[in-house]
Amino acid sequence: MRTFDTVVIGGGPAGLAAATAAHENGAKTLLIEREARLGGILKQCIHDGFGLVRFGEKLSGPEYAERFIDAFCKADIPAMTLTFVTRIAPKENGGFHVTLVSRDGVETVEAKTLVLSTGCRERTAKQVSIHGTRPAGVFTAGTAQHLTNLLGELPTKRCVILGSGDIGLIMARRLTLEGAKVLGVYEAKPTPSGLTRNIHQCLHDYNIPLYLSHTVTRVFGDDRLTAVEIAEVDDKMQPLAGTEQILECDALILSVGLIPENELAESLGVEIDPKTKGPLCNGQLMTSVDGVFSCGNALHVNDLVDYVSESGECAGKNAALYVRKKRQEIPINAAKMLSYIVPQRLNLDADNHETVLYFRSRDILNGCTLKMRINGEEAFSKKYPFLRPPEMERLTVDFSKYPLDASSEIEFDIEVKANG
Amino acid sequence: MSLVRINKKLYARYGGAVRAILRDGCIVLQGHLPTWKDVVDACQTAATKYSTTHVVNDIVCDEVKDTPMRLPSLHDNALDGREPDVLVIGGGISGVSIARELSRWKLDILLVDKEPDLALQASGRNDGEVHPGIDLSKGSLKHHYIRKGNEMYAQVCKELDVPFRRVGQYVCFNKGYLKPLVALYCLWRKQHDGISDTKLISGEELHRVEPNFGEEFKFAISNPSSGCVCPYGLTIAYAENAVQNGAEVALNTAVLSMQLENGKIKSVETNRGTIYPHLVINAAGVFSEDIAKMAGDRFFSIHPRRGTNSILDKKAGAFMHSIASIKEITRSKTHSKGGGILHTVHDNLLVGPDAVETYEKENVATHRESIEHVFAKQKKTMPRLSERDIITYFTGVRAPTFEEDFIIEHGRKTKNLIHCAGIQSPGLTTAPAVALDVADMAVEMLQKEKAVKKNTDFSPIRHGVPVLREMSDEQRAEMIRKNPDYGIMVCRCEEVSKGEILDALRSPICVPTVDGVKKRVRPGMGRCQGGFCSPPVMQIIAEFLGVPLSEVKKSSAESTITFGRTK
Numbered sequence: 001m002r003t004f005d006t007v008v009i010g011g012g013p014a015g016l017a018a019a020t021a022a023h024e025n026g027a028k029t030l031l032i033e034r035e036a037r038l039g040g041i042l043k044q045c046i047h048d049g050f051g052l053v054r055f056g057e058k059l060s061g062p063e064y065a066e067r068f069i070d071a072f073c074k075a076d077i078p079a080m081t082l083t084f085v086t087r088i089a090p091k092e093n094g095g096f097h098v099t100l101v102s103r104d105g106v107e108t109v110e111a112k113t114l115v116l117s118t119g120c121r122e123r124t125a126k127q128v129s130i131h132g133t134r135p136a137g138v139f140t141a142g143t144a145q146h147l148t149n150l151l152g153e154l155p156t157k158r159c160v161i162l163g164s165g166d167i168g169l170i171m172a173r174r175l176t177l178e179g180a181k182v183l184g185v186y187e188a189k190p191t192p193s194g195l196t197r198n199i200h201q202c203l204h205d206y207n208i209p210l211y212l213s214h215t216v217t218r219v220f221g222d223d224r225l226t227a228v229e230i231a232e233v234d235d236k237m238q239p240l241a242g243t244e245q246i247l248e249c250d251a252l253i254l255s256v257g258l259i260p261e262n263e264l265a266e267s268l269g270v271e272i273d274p275k276t277k278g279p280l281c282n283g284q285l286m287t288s289v290d291g292v293f294s295c296g297n298a299l300h301v302n303d304l305v306d307y308v309s310e311s312g313e314c315a316g317k318n319a320a321l322y323v324r325k326k327r328q329e330i331p332i333n334a335a336k337m338l339s340y341i342v343p344q345r346l347n348l349d350a351d352n353h354e355t356v357l358y359f360r361s362r363d364i365l366n367g368c369t370l371k372m373r374i375n376g377e378e379a380f381s382k383k384y385p386f387l388r389p390p391e392m393e394r395l396t397v398d399f400s401k402y403p404l405d406a407s408s409e410i411e412f413d414i415e416v417k418a419n420g
Numbered sequence: 421m422s423l424v425r426i427n428k429k430l431y432a433r434y435g436g437a438v439r440a441i442l443r444d445g446c447i448v449l450q451g452h453l454p455t456w457k458d459v460v461d462a463c464q465t466a467a468t469k470y471s472t473t474h475v476v477n478d479i480v481c482d483e484v485k486d487t488p489m490r491l492p493s494l495h496d497n498a499l500d501g502r503e504p505d506v507l508v509i510g511g512g513i514s515g516v517s518i519a520r521e522l523s524r525w526k527l528d529i530l531l532v533d534k535e536p537d538l539a540l541q542a543s544g545r546n547d548g549e550v551h552p553g554i555d556l557s558k559g560s561l562k563h564h565y566i567r568k569g570n571e572m573y574a575q576v577c578k579e580l581d582v583p584f585r586r587v588g589q590y591v592c593f594n595k596g597y598l599k600p601l602v603a604l605y606c607l608w609r610k611q612h613d614g615i616s617d618t619k620l621i622s623g624e625e626l627h628r629v630e631p632n633f634g635e636e637f638k639f640a641i642s643n644p645s646s647g648c649v650c651p652y653g654l655t656i657a658y659a660e661n662a663v664q665n666g667a668e669v670a671l672n673t674a675v676l677s678m679q680l681e682n683g684k685i686k687s688v689e690t691n692r693g694t695i696y697p698h699l700v701i702n703a704a705g706v707f708s709e710d711i712a713k714m715a716g717d718r719f720f721s722i723h724p725r726r727g728t729n730s731i732l733d734k735k736a737g738a739f740m741h742s743i744a745s746i747k748e749i750t751r752s753k754t755h756s757k758g759g760g761i762l763h764t765v766h767d768n769l770l771v772g773p774d775a776v777e778t779y780e781k782e783n784v785a786t787h788r789e790s791i792e793h794v795f796a797k798q799k800k801t802m803p804r805l806s807e808r809d810i811i812t813y814f815t816g817v818r819a820p821t822f823e824e825d826f827i828i829e830h831g832r833k834t835k836n837l838i839h840c841a842g843i844q845s846p847g848l849t850t851a852p853a854v855a856l857d858v859a860d861m862a863v864e865m866l867q868k869e870k871a872v873k874k875n876t877d878f879s880p881i882r883h884g885v886p887v888l889r890e891m892s893d894e895q896r897a898e899m900i901r902k903n904p905d906y907g908i909m910v911c912r913c914e915e916v917s918k919g920e921i922l923d924a925l926r927s928p929i930c931v932p933t934v935d936g937v938k939k940r941v942r943p944g945m946g947r948c949q950g951g952f953c954s955p956p957v958m959q960i961i962a963e964f965l966g967v968p969l970s971e972v973k974k975s976s977a978e979s980t981i982t983f984g985r986t987k
Contacts, residue, residue, distance in 0.1 A: 034909060084909035086889075101888075101917075103904040105897040124949040126812045131786045134814070136974035136981050146955045153969050153982035178986050218785075222490065223978035266735075 004030045006319045007098050007111035009085055009264065012040020013305050014296020015117035016068040017312030018319070022115065023077045027320035030109065031072070031079040032100060038072070038081065039065035040119055041142065042305065044149045047170050049197070053306035064305060088114070088268055094291060094324050096268075113291040113319040116265050116279075117312060120297040123257040125219075128162070130252075132218035137225030141167035141255040145174070154178055156251035160228050161185045162216045166194040166303060166390075168255020173202035175253075182208050183249055186230060188215040188237045191364055193255075193390055195303055215239060219252055228252050258301045268292055275340040276300035282329055283343050283351030283399075284318035285311060290327070293319045300342050300358065303392050307358065310394075314356065325349075328406055335413035337362055339389060346399060346410060354398045361387035361414055368416045372397065374408055387414065423447070426466045438462050438479055444833070446719045448476045455483045456779045460723050467822035470560040474720035475822040484779045489707060492534055492672040492691060493977050499670055500693025504530035506862055507688060507697035509675050509711055511535065512543035513651065513848055514840045515703035516658040516669075517855035518862075523665035525863055526873045530697070531659070531667060532690060534674035536976045537931045537939065539655035542705050543848070544939070545784065545816025547729055547762055547770050548651045549743055551846035552589060552643035558613050561826040565850035565857075567614060570645055572852040577649060580657035581884040583765040589646030589743040590626060592801060596638035598749070606641060617645050632739045632804050634746065646743050650765050651848055652939050653884075660928040661882040665875060669929055672977075675704075678714040684836045685715055698869065699836045699862055706781040706819040708827075708841035717834040720827055720842060724781045725818040727759075727773025728790035733947050736809040737767040739802060746801040759794045761801055766945070771798050771805065773816070784815040811947050818844040828854055830861065838862060885923040885941050889915040910960070911953040913946020918960060925964045932961050935975040958982075 006022040008015045011033030019031040037043060042050070045061025052058060055067075072079070083102040090096055091110070099108045122140035130138075139147070139155055145167060147155045157180050161168045164187040172182045185203060190213050192199050203210050211230075217239050218229035227248045231239035260278040262270070271280045271288035278299040279287035286293050295315035296308040328348045334341040341359040343351075359370075365387045372380035379402050382395060404410075426440045426447065438451035447466050453459050459481045467475040506522055508515045511533030519531045535541070550573050553566035577584035593602065602620065609615040619642050626633060626640045659669055670692065677689040678700075688695045704711040712718040745760030762770045772794045791813060799805050821827060821842035831837030840858050843851075866872050888896050888906055900907040905919035924940035925932055934950070934957055937943060943957050944950030950957075958972045958981065965971070970984045 034912060082908055084912070084915075086915065099893065101896065101900070101907050101909060103900065103907040105900045105907060106893045108893070121948045122951050124811070124951060126810060126949065129788060129791075131788055133785045136979040140951045143951050143954060147982055148986055151955055151959070151969060151982075152986050154984060154986050155982050157983055217788075223974075223976045224980050 001108060001110055003110040004028050005111070006030075006113045006115060006316070007032065007096070007109060008115040008117060008316065010040065010117035010119055010296070010298070011035075011038040011079065011081070012117060012119050012296065013042055013065060013068060013308045014119070014298070014312035015040070015115070016065070016072050017309040018115040018117055018293075018295055018316030019077050019079070020068065020072050020075055021313040021316030022320040023075050025317050025320035027113075029077050029320075030111070031077060032083050032085060033079065033081045034084050036082050038069050038079065044142075044145050045170075046149050047174070050305050053304060054309060068309065085264060088264060090268065090289075096291070113293065113322045115293045115295060115315050115319050116262070116298055117296045117315070118261045118264060118298045120258040120260045120301055122254070123259060125252070125254055128254070128256045130216055130219060132220055132229070133222055135219065135221035135223055135225040137221065137251040138219060139251060139253050141165070141171045141253050144171055144253050148174060148178065154180065156180050156253070158183065158249045159251035159253050160216065160230070160247055160249050161253045161255060163187060163255035163257070164192040164194050164199070164210060165255035165257060166198050168253065169194045169198040169202040171253055171255070172208050173206055176206050176208065183247055184209040184211055186211045186214040186216060188213065188233050191389075195390055196388070216252060217244065220246070225250055225252060258297065260298045260301060262298060265292070265294065265298070270294075273340065273344055275334065276342060278342070280345060281343045282327070282345040282347040283355040284347060285315040285343065286318060286322070286347075290324060291322060300340065303390060307392065307394060310356065330404065330406065330408050330410065332357075333409065333411040334359065335411055337365070337414035338412055341412050346404070348404060348406065352400045352404070354396050356394060356396050358392055358394050359412065360389050360392050362389060364388050365414060365416050368414050370395070371413050371415055373411045373413065374402055374404065421468055429465050430462060433465065434458070434462060440466050443476075444719065446474050446476045448478055450478050452480045454481070456481055457777065460777045463721065463723065463822045469823060470825045471823050476718065477721040477723070477822070481779070487780065487782075489534070489674070489710070490782055491674050492536070494672045495691050497693040499530070499673065499690060499695055501696070502530060502693070503696045504528045504698070505866055506530070506699045506701060507532065507695055508701045508703060510703035510705055510708075511538040511655070511659065511669065511671065512541060512703065512705050513539070513655045513658070513851045514843050514854065515701070516655050516662060517851045518701055518703060518840065518858045519662040519667045519669075520658045520665070521855040521859035522862060523662045523667045524859070524875055524878045526875045527866070529662065529667035530670060530695065531662070532670045532673035532675065534672065536672055536933065537936050538659050538669070538671070538929065539652035539939070542816050542818055543655045544652035545729075545814055546651050546845070546848060547760070547773060548648050548764060548848070549589075549762055550584070550647040550649055551849045552618065552646045553613075553615050553846070554591070554609060554618055554641065554643055556613070556846075561828055562846060562850065563613060565826070565853040566846055568853035569846070569850035573647060573649065573849075576852045577654070579880040580654065580661055580882045582649060582654045582657045584647055584649045585765055586645065586647040587742045587763060589643040590630065590633075591641040591643070591747045592626065592633060592637045592744060593639055593747055594634065594636040595749070599639050602639070602641060618643050630740050630742060630744065632802050633744065634800055634803055648743060648762055648765055649848070656929065656940060657882055657884060661880065663928040664882060665878050671931070675711060675714065680716050680834065683834060685834060697836070699838070699865055701838045701840060701858065701862065703840045703843075705843065706817050708819060708839065712839060712841065715831065715834045715837050717831040717837055717839075719832050720821045722819050722842065723822060724778050725820055725844070726776050726778050726784070726815050727818065728786050728794070728813055728815045729770050729772035730791055730794070730810045730813040732769040732771065732809040733811050734767050736769045736806070737763060739769065739804050744801055746797065759798060761798050761805065766942070768811075769809070771795065778817070781817060784817065786813050786815050790815070812949060820844040826850070826854070828858060830865075836865070838865075885920050885927065888917055888920060910956050911943035911946065913948050914942040916941050916943040916953070921957060921960050922964065925961065932965055933973050933975050934958060934961070934981065937961065
């Protein structure tokens, strides 16, 4: 049986960064990728805007991926592509048996630590309660992107996009460039879900209308989609009777949210945060199961790949350096004003230094202050001119500065100035 | 019920708008009513449950839009001049099981279905329950076939290599005082109707086997003979076995009209040429009345009843392992049980179906209300049930007669015709048993014309596509060694390999569409609903057929997925 220190599952941006970091920190590493090529979803993201934070330049998805693939290959780290993990079994005294299926057969390898960089999947039409018939022409934005950019096939000539998530906005522009008519982007929420820059660069610049507080309720067509029913929604995002209108089109493209893929993590008994749908992690991005680390979009849905790579590096490095011992962890809670914070736990022995945190506000907020309280006492604060749910915030906190013990409780909250 | 009484009742309800007459031994309802609900009510008023004197609905209804049957776009002469011994109309569970049983004989069997695949209507759109027959009483054909059908399942599914699990069914009660009454009822079923394995269990016992069921349940009827099967999987398997034994299946083939001569069907017009069958079997589901009419033998009417089922993520599959529903004593007039929760053979949960009368035979659009209705009820069965776990939902249309029983008999006027019509729940359960009888009826009829010999090459064994996810590592490795495509994972949610997809494409009834592959080996059935795997599945199909990607369809010839190359 082949034995590794760290096995990284998923060869997208998170996994590539994790595997390279694990290797650099001395771990005998194996990267496993389900598809034939490394790079994950970046392969189909041929638009630019990747790497602004990390490299200070605008790269396309494949260009961004290539930088990491180059570094990964230069380090000569073993990788198995077209390989699928069917099962992970924890060993009795720590470590894991990972069972793999590939063209070469079935192999079980041993790993001291695991990094789960399994990415996320798209929410589907039925998960947002779209009814009617089941014709061809209902695509998630990622599938439409796969067809258009990787297979060079046009999935629509005239479409409606539901959801203003980033991939939906990107696809609105992409399909317009391919000569398709995008009738509009419809968003059930009263505010856009995607990055502001994408609203401008993908919709405004191409005169594609954005309809807020609208949703698609039904699709029509027995063979190929022929029309969709649009309705306005109330403040609980429920369709308002009497506001329905029928739009003739040949496709409905959905960009209605991403769900971290954590089926493998769950099979190991990893605790999942209902807010992020990713594992509950500490500052080293170790999950509730010893030796299992999580990063990238499997941990929480990111809007910038730069942060995906960063979390991959953090998880990879810590997986390499991991020494099994009892953990003493205290919670990092997100108060109501935050939709979530990652990590959700602080390891008193290992995270007592500068630690990266990611968070999102629940609502659009202007002139606000992020506050960290320890046992109810304010210990740290940071001002933000504005916070928007679609834009994830990153900050570092040096936890060595604070007196923390096993009974401490950390909470992050946002305060908004009155009339702010 | 006498005609006079029927007319009295109709007059009381509808004034002179509807009346019943006797014609050819049928109760024909004539007149004019505004809504379909009225029509169904009127016909139900005139009908006697399980009677063989059928109500024929000739009422003109304002609400009913005359939508013609959807037809395949295909036109060719592939079947022109064919003279099969038996023409089976309908590729649902009834038609294919009959074709398979007939293939035990040296006969030329042709099965046609207008859809691009088998089991595209009711047979592929039901809950897959193999019923115990607890709710059926003596005197009906449903009751006549249910025990035998149920008992045959283990054997049939073994022969046809289809997963079947006898998981048991629980009918749960939360009113303890009903227990003596229900006990008497069970005793009556046993003594009178031969439903012998039913027993009552206490709430405690119920919660021991299904700890997530509603706490307030005091007792339950347990039907250990209940099981579940993949209904479209079984339909496809039956058809494949029929084909292996010499039958022919022609999809995209619609029966358009028939020519009659001397009380017999002389020829059958299709979009693929004229067929001259010796014997016709009408297994056309919601269209069985239309086929009967074409054959000059319309003595019953179908009133379509749609139902919607939801499929839940496999994660929810762990919540329960049987089939169950709460039984609430209400004055509900619906004929179907109104849904339940079922742990499927693929380890999802299925929730539903509801029952809604409709005149639209082919409208399988789903509605939000159906899901809400069923979940509201079934959350009482299992409070952990949540709409959040839904991964997909679908609607099917049942094909009941107003007498709510099957019609399995020779043509009443037309000689070379057998009807297998009015098949609704528990039609999936009864199908294996019904098929034996219908095949016997057919052979007996054909034997009057010529000698019919046994098919000595008949093999009841069909091998399905191997399911690698269910194999041990050693078995799986061995399969991959022989065919490395079994090691290339295409569908991550359902763990389907390229090899299995290619096997499906090479199966006896090749349906090279995304849906065809999905039904056979499951890529796209999981929680991402094909988000990741549909493009690679399209590529595999395109490569297999040697066509451009834009030629790969979802299902029908018009269900285009992509429009050709980008700029």
